[in-house]
Amino acid sequence: MSHAPAGRARGLRGLLVDIEPLRRDREFRLLWSGQLVSGVGRAVTVVALPYELYVLTRSPLAVGLLALVQLVPILVFALGGGAIADAVDRRRLLLLTQAGLAACSIALAFLAFAPAPPVVGFYVVAFVAAGLGAIDQPARSASIPRLVPPERLNAAIALGQLSFNAVGVAGPALGGILIALVGVSAAFAFDAVTFLAAIAALVLMAPLPPHPGAARPSVAAVKEGLRFARARRVVLSTFVIDLVAMVFGMPSSLFPALALDVFGVGPAGLGLLTAAPAAGGLVGAVLTGWVSRVRMPGRSVIVAVAGWGLAITAFGLAAGSFPLALVFLALAGAADVISAVFRSGILQVETPDELRGRLSSIHIVVVTSGPRLGDAEAAAVAALVGPQLSVISGGILCLLGLGLVVRRFPELARYRSPVVAAGAPGREEVVPEIVRLPFELDSVETEIDPPVRPEASERT
Numbered sequence: 242m243s244h245a246p247a248g249r250a251r252g253l254r255g256l257l258v259d260i261e262p263l264r265r266d267r268e269f270r271l272l273w274s275g276q277l278v279s280g281v282g283r284a285v286t287v288v289a290l291p292y293e294l295y296v297l298t299r300s301p302l303a304v305g306l307l308a309l310v311q312l313v314p315i316l317v318f319a320l321g322g323g324a325i326a327d328a329v330d331r332r333r334l335l336l337l338t339q340a341g342l343a344a345c346s347i348a349l350a351f352l353a354f355a356p357a358p359p360v361v362g363f364y365v366v367a368f369v370a371a372g373l374g375a376i377d378q379p380a381r382s383a384s385i386p387r388l389v390p391p392e393r394l395n396a397a398i399a400l401g402q403l404s405f406n407a408v409g410v411a412g413p414a415l416g417g418i419l420i421a422l423v424g425v426s427a428a429f430a431f432d433a434v435t436f437l438a439a440i441a442a443l444v445l446m447a448p449l450p451p452h453p454g455a456a457r458p459s460v461a462a463v464k465e466g467l468r469f470a471r472a473r474r475v476v477l478s479t480f481v482i483d484l485v486a487m488v489f490g491m492p493s494s495l496f497p498a499l500a501l502d503v504f505g506v507g508p509a510g511l512g513l514l515t516a517a518p519a520a521g522g523l524v525g526a527v528l529t530g531w532v533s534r535v536r537m538p539g540r541s542v543i544v545a546v547a548g549w550g551l552a553i554t555a556f557g558l559a560a561g562s563f564p565l566a567l568v569f570l571a572l573a574g575a576a577d578v579i580s581a582v583f584r585s586g587i588l589q590v591e592t593p594d595e596l597r598g599r600l601s602s603i604h605i606v607v608v609t610s611g612p613r614l615g616d617a618e619a620a621a622v623a624a625l626v627g628p629q630l631s632v633i634s635g636g637i638l639c640l641l642g643l644g645l646v647v648r649r650f651p652e653l654a655r656y657r658s659p660v661v662a663a664g665a666p667g668r669e670e671v672v673p674e675i676v677r678l679p680f681e682l683d684s685v686e687t688e689i690d691p692p693v694r695p696e697a698s699e700r701t
Contacts, residue, residue: 257530258399258400258529259393259396259530260400262388263400265393266389268446268447269397271443271446272381272384272385272388272442274438275438275439275443276404276439277407278439279438281412281415282412282432282436283408283432284409284411285412285413285415285419285431286349287412288416288420289349289353289425290307291304291307293353293425294363297358297360303360307364307367310367310371311367311371312610314368314372314375315372315374315375315605315606315609316609317375318376319378319379319603319605319606320606321376321463322376322377323383323466323598323599323602324456324466324598325376325458325598326597326598326599326601327383327452327455327456327595327597328451328458328462328598329451330448331380331381331384331598332384332443332449333448334377335381335384336444338377338380339377340440341373342373343433343440345369345370345373346370346432346433347429348362349363349432350426350429350433353426354426378602379598379602379605380598382585382597383594383598383600384449385397385401386589386590386594386597387449391659395535395538395583396529396533398585398586400526402525402578406522406578410516410520413516419431452595455595456595466599466600466603467599467603469592469596469599469600470603474650474652475587475650476588476591476592476600477650478652478653479584479587479588479653480604482580482643482646483611484611485643486549486550486577486642487608487612487614488611488614489615489618489636489642490549490550490573490635490638490639491611491612491619492553492556492557492615492628492635493515493615493616493619494616494617494619494620495619495620496514496515499514499632503560503628504563510563514566514570517567517571518570518577519574520571521571521572521573521575521578522574522577522578525575525577525578525579526582532582532583536658537654537656537657538583538586538656538658539587539652540654542584543647545580546576546643547640548572548575549576550639551636551640552570552636553569553573553632553636553639554637554639554640556570556632557629557631558633584604588600588604590658590659615635618635619631619635622635
């Protein structure tokens with residue numbers, strides 16, 4: 242009987258997010274910690290900037306224009322940013338982009354402090370910041386495989402998702418408090434100060450020089466990355482499956498109509514609808530201790546996207562219960578995090594280092610444009626059949642589209658992790674499980690490593 246509590250404790254540790262990359266890998270710990278602090282500041286600006294624009298203009302259209310202004314430089318500069326990230330020292334590039342983003346936050350603080358700030362100035366700064374972010378993100382993502390060994394890569398990616406979702410939950414709340422207590426200008430200044438943590442962490446890190454075979458930034462280099470993505474079908478499948486999930490199953494543009502007209506919960510309910518996916522994503526990220534032990538990550542992506550589609554469909558059907566609807570949104574957010582961890586892991590493992598910046602930039606374009614296309618699709622369908630039917634049909638189309646992707650890209654379901662297959666160290670006991678899909682998949686199972694004796698593990 243004395244062994245049962247110990248066994249349960251080991252099982253719980255196996256579910257909780259694996260913090261080994263933070264314990265063992267100094268460079269990753271520095272990058273992650275600095276980004277966590279600066280991420281909180283960026284989340285404050287995500288709240289403060291549209292708030293300031295609305296206060297100045299009293300126009301929802303002005304706030305909507307901000308999203309377009311920020312999307313354009315991402316789509317324009319991301320691919321080029323990936324080529325740059327492959328050709329230069331990534332640590333030095335991150336230092337430059339973080340310094341530039343800090344300068345943008347300082348500029349926003351000065352604009353907001355002015356007695357009559359020009360509205361166009363906020364758009365200009367937002368455009369520049371989005372362009373810098375389009376260069377920063379590929380460099381940051383492509384650096385991770387250089388900072389941790391292959392057997393801890395999925396755990397490092399999961400920790401990134403944990404940070405992202407924690408910031409997504411806490412940052413906006415902090416932004417609202419700062420705006421109420423000290424004003425918008427001080428909120429922007431707070432964002433600028435948090436960049437000091439990211440810059441200090443980068444200064445303490447070792448250089449990340451480019452691969453000896455890296456190509457110089459050029460249109461040809463960008464095309465090389467696109468050709469690789471097209472030729473490596475398992476990588477291409479991760480992009481396609483995410484687009485399917487987001488284009489058909491992303492209903493965030495319908496949250497105002499759902500909150501006011503379907504659930505009747507007002508602005509407070511709208512805030513809960515918006516926060517629910519991030520809250521679920523945070524819980525999902527906390528419970529990712531098992532991801533490094535999955536042999537077939539492609540199948541896990543398929544199962545996670547199926548979970549997303551089912552949860553969104555159930556959310557649309559839960560019009561009679563607002564709390565239940567929030568639960569389904571949270572489940573969708575958790576499924577999205579699991580999908581993101583495995584998709585990113587496949588991308589990083591299958592891409593050579595000299596191409597990781599460019600492939601990461603393609604990934605950023607996909608994950609940036611997909612939700613916005615999904616918002617447009619959901620709104621267009623809602624104009625014809627109403628918001629609730631739009632959500633339900635989107636979830637169903639997501640599942641149907643997933644079935645088509647699985648048949649079109651059988652490589653994804655067959656993909657076996659080379660790291661786990663080789664016997665990555667540090668694995669703990671885990672029970673194999675079978676996950677059933679809502680459609681036929683040639684008897685696909687989600688396979689996890691067989692039990693490993695505790696004494697054979699590196700962990701203590």
